[in-house]
Amino acid sequence: MxxxxxxxxxxxxxxxxxxxxxxxLTGCGGDGGATKDxxxxxxxxxxxxxxxxxxxxxxxxxxxxxxxxxxxxxxxxxxxxxxxxxxxxxxxxxxxxxxxxxxxxxxxxxxxxxxxxxxxxxxxxxxxxxxxxxxxxxxxxxxxxxxxxxxxxxxxxxxxxxxxxxxxxxxxxxKSLIWYNTKAFEDAGAAEPKTWKDFLATAETISQSGVTPVSVGGSDGWTLTDWFENIYLSQAGPEKYDQLAQHKIKWTDPSVKDALTTMAELFGKENYLVGGSKGAVGTAFPKSVENTFAGDAPKGAMVFEGDFVAVNIEQAKAKLGTDAKVFPFPAVGAKSPVxxxxxxxxxxxxxxxxxxxxxxxxxxxxxxxxxxxxxxxxxxxxxxxxxxxxxxxxxxxxxxxxxxxxxxxDMSDQAPQSFGGTPGKGEWKILQDFVRNPKDIAGTQAKLETEAAAAYKN
Structure with missing residues (x-):
C-alpha cells in the first residue's frame, strides 16, 4: 500500500x-508549475x-x-x-x-x-x-x-x-480497482469485465480453467468494508449512501439487504475464493496480493484494492503492465464506483x-x-x-x-471507531462472519444495526 x-x-x-x-479519462492541463534549478x-x-x-x-x-x-x-x-x-x-x-x-x-x-x-x-x-x-x-x-x-x-x-x-x-x-494476473486471464480466455454480472461470468470462466478467481485479504476487516461500500454506492446511489453513513437509515434497510445479497453472489461461491470462505477471512491483505502474483502458478487470478497494490505486486516480483494489469471495480448499478x-x-x-x-x-x-x-x-x-x-x-x-x-x-471512516474501525469488533467482525455464512443476510443486517445504534447513539 x-x-x-x-x-x-x-x-x-x-x-x-x-x-x-x-x-x-481525459487528464487536465497543468498550470506551469514545473520546478527548475x-x-x-x-x-x-x-x-x-x-x-x-x-x-x-x-x-x-x-x-x-x-x-x-x-x-x-x-x-x-x-x-x-x-x-x-x-x-x-x-x-x-x-x-x-x-x-x-x-x-x-x-x-x-x-x-x-x-x-x-x-x-x-x-x-x-x-x-x-x-x-x-x-x-x-x-x-x-x-x-x-x-x-x-x-x-x-x-x-x-x-x-x-x-x-x-x-x-x-x-x-x-x-481504491476501486481490481488487479489481475494477465497469464491467468489469457490462459482462461477471459476479458476485463465492466459490470458485476460480467465480473461473475469472468470468475466462472477462470474457475473452469483450473485457477481460483479471487484472492481476498479478509483477515484485515477493512478490505471487506471496501467490498461492501463499492457495491452499495454503485447499487444504492449517493443519496442512500449519505443516509446510511450518518445512520439516518438503519442497516436493516432494504438497500443494505440488496448490497449484501450482491456481495453474497461472490462470497457465497467457495470455489471462487482462494482457500474458500475460511481462507478469505484468514488471509492478510499483503498475502492476498502475493497469492495472485507470486510465482509461476498463482493461487488466485484477481485481487481487489487500491493503487497501493502496485507496491505489493512489485514485492511479489511481478511486473506492472505485463504480469499484472488492472480494471475498475465493476458497475453494480448504472455507474462504476471509485x-x-x-x-x-x-x-x-x-x-x-x-x-x-x-x-x-x-x-x-x-x-x-x-x-x-x-x-x-x-x-x-x-x-x-x-x-x-x-x-x-x-x-x-x-x-x-x-x-x-x-x-x-468511506462510510466506515465516517462512523464512530467502535463500529467502523476496530479489528475484531463492529462492522469488521460482522462482515467477516458474513463471509463465513453469506446466507445469513437478515442476521447480518440485524447485528450491523445493533452495533451501529450503540456506536452512533441514535
Missing part, C-alpha cells in the same frame, strides 16, 4: 462521472523559483515541523517536497512520522506546548474533531487561491467545516512560514514532485499526467480526477 494497511482505509468514495469502467536570491539564503512557478517568501532562519503517518519510501518521497520548500524559502523543515492515532498524538503535543506547524490527517472526522478542539487555523488567502486554482469544489468542501476552509488534501488513493483515501494537510500555527508551506502543498509545484516519485496520486486537477512515472498510475490518476465532485468518503 502506499500507506500501511490500516492507513489505506482512510479514503473517500466517489461515484465515477464517466461510464462504467472508464479508467482512462532555482537561483540564489541576493544574499538572503533563500532561492528563487523559475518565473512560472509559485512565488514563496524569504523565510531564512524560520523552522517548521511537519507530522504525518508516512514512513519508509513514502516518507522519503514527501521529504523531497519539503527539501524543495527549504531551497525556495531558506526555511528549515523537520519531518516527524507518527502512529495512526494522530489526534491522540496531537493532543499530547498541544497540551505539552509543542504543537507541530503542519499535520497530515487521514480521516475527515479527525479534521472536524481537531476544529472542534480549536487546534486548527483556517487557510490564508494565498493557500485559498491555490485551492481555487487547482482543486475541484468537492475536494475543498471535505477539508472545510461550516464553510471555513481548514485543509489541503495533498494525497489520495483510488473509492479513494486522502491525507489532508492542516495548520496548527498562524505564522508566515506555516502559511507558506500550506500554500506550497496546495500548489501544482509540490504535487508534481510527489507524482514523479511514484506511489502517489494527487487530487490536484492541474497536475499534468506525464508527471506520473508510468501508464498505470496515469490511468488511475485520470480516473480519480475524472470522477468529479459526486463523491463520498
Amino acid at each position: 502506499f500507506t500501511g494497511p490500516r492507513r489505506q482505509r482512510t479514503r473517500r468514495i466517489l461515484l465515477a462521472a464517466a461510464t462504467a469502467g472508464a479508467l482512462a 532555482p537561483k540564489e536570491s541576493g544574499g538572503t539564503g533563500a532561492q528563487q523559483p523559475p518565473a512560472d512557478a509559485l512565488k514563496l517568501p524569504d523565510l531564512k532562519g524560520q523552522k517548521l515541523q511537519v507530522i504525518a503517518v508516512w514512513t519508509g519510501a513514502e516518507a522519503e518521497n514527501f521529504q523531497k517536497v519539503l527539501k524543495e520548500f527549504e531551497k525556495r524559502t531558506g526555511a528549515t523543515v523537520s519531518y516527524v512520522p507518527t502512529q495512526d492515532a494522530m489526534l491522540t498524538y496531537l493532543g499530547s503535543k498541544i497540551s505539552g506546548g509543542t504543537p507541530p506547524d503542519v499535520a497530515l490527517l487521514q480521516q475527515p472526522g479527525a479534521l472536524k474533531q481537531a476544529v472542534a478542539n480549536k487546534w486548527l487555523k483556517p487557510v490564508d488567502a494565498g493557500t485559498q487561491a491555490q485551492l481555487d486554482k487547482n482543486y475541484s469544489k468537492g475536494w475543498k468542501d471535505i477539508a472545510a467545516v461550516d464553510g471555513t476552509q481548514y485543509g489541503v488534501y495533498y494525497k489520495a488513493a483510488n 473509492v479513494t483515501g486522502g491525507d489532508v494537510a492542516v495548520a496548527l500555527k498562524d505564522t508566515p512560514a506555516t502559511k507558506a508551506l500550506m500554500t506550497f502543498l496546495a500548489s501544482t509545484d509540490s504535487a508534481k514532485i510527489s507524482a514523479g516519485a511514484g506511489g502517489f496520486i494527487s487530487p490536484n486537477k492541474s497536475v499534468d499526467m506525464p508527471a506520473y512515472p508510468n501508464d498505470t498510475l496515469r490511468d488511475i490518476a485520470k480516473a480519480l480526477i475524472g470522477a468529479g465532485d459526486d463523491f463520498r468518503f
Whole structure:
C-alpha cells in the first residue's frame, strides 16, 4: 500500500462521472508549475523559483515541523517536497512520522506546548474533531487561491467545516480497482469485465480453467468494508449512501439487504475464493496480493484494492503492465464506483512560514514532485499526467480526477471507531462472519444495526 494497511482505509468514495469502467479519462492541463534549478536570491539564503512557478517568501532562519503517518519510501518521497520548500524559502523543515492515532498524538503535543506547524490527517472526522478542539487555523488567502486554482469544489468542501476552509488534501488513493494476473486471464480466455454480472461470468470462466478467481485479504476487516461500500454506492446511489453513513437509515434497510445479497453472489461461491470462505477471512491483505502474483502458478487470478497494490505486486516480483494489469471495480448499478483515501494537510500555527508551506502543498509545484516519485496520486486537477512515472498510475490518476465532485468518503471512516474501525469488533467482525455464512443476510443486517445504534447513539 502506499500507506500501511490500516492507513489505506482512510479514503473517500466517489461515484465515477464517466461510464462504467472508464479508467482512462481525459487528464487536465497543468498550470506551469514545473520546478527548475532555482537561483540564489541576493544574499538572503533563500532561492528563487523559475518565473512560472509559485512565488514563496524569504523565510531564512524560520523552522517548521511537519507530522504525518508516512514512513519508509513514502516518507522519503514527501521529504523531497519539503527539501524543495527549504531551497525556495531558506526555511528549515523537520519531518516527524507518527502512529495512526494522530489526534491522540496531537493532543499530547498541544497540551505539552509543542504543537507541530503542519499535520497530515487521514480521516475527515479527525479534521472536524481537531476544529472542534480549536487546534486548527483556517487557510490564508494565498493557500485559498491555490485551492481555487487547482482543486475541484468537492475536494475543498471535505477539508472545510461550516464553510471555513481548514485543509489541503495533498494525497489520495483510488481504491476501486481490481488487479489481475494477465497469464491467468489469457490462459482462461477471459476479458476485463465492466459490470458485476460480467465480473461473475469472468470468475466462472477462470474457475473452469483450473485457477481460483479471487484472492481476498479478509483477515484485515477493512478490505471487506471496501467490498461492501463499492457495491452499495454503485447499487444504492449517493443519496442512500449519505443516509446510511450518518445512520439516518438503519442497516436493516432494504438497500443494505440488496448490497449484501450482491456481495453474497461472490462470497457465497467457495470455489471462487482462494482457500474458500475460511481462507478469505484468514488471509492478510499483503498475502492476498502475493497469492495472485507470486510465482509461476498463482493461487488466485484477481485481487481487489487500491493503487497501493502496485507496491505489493512489485514485492511479489511481478511486473506492472505485463504480469499484472488492472480494471475498475465493476458497475453494480448504472455507474462504476471509485473509492479513494486522502491525507489532508492542516495548520496548527498562524505564522508566515506555516502559511507558506500550506500554500506550497496546495500548489501544482509540490504535487508534481510527489507524482514523479511514484506511489502517489494527487487530487490536484492541474497536475499534468506525464508527471506520473508510468501508464498505470496515469490511468488511475485520470480516473480519480475524472470522477468529479459526486463523491463520498468511506462510510466506515465516517462512523464512530467502535463500529467502523476496530479489528475484531463492529462492522469488521460482522462482515467477516458474513463471509463465513453469506446466507445469513437478515442476521447480518440485524447485528450491523445493533452495533451501529450503540456506536452512533441514535
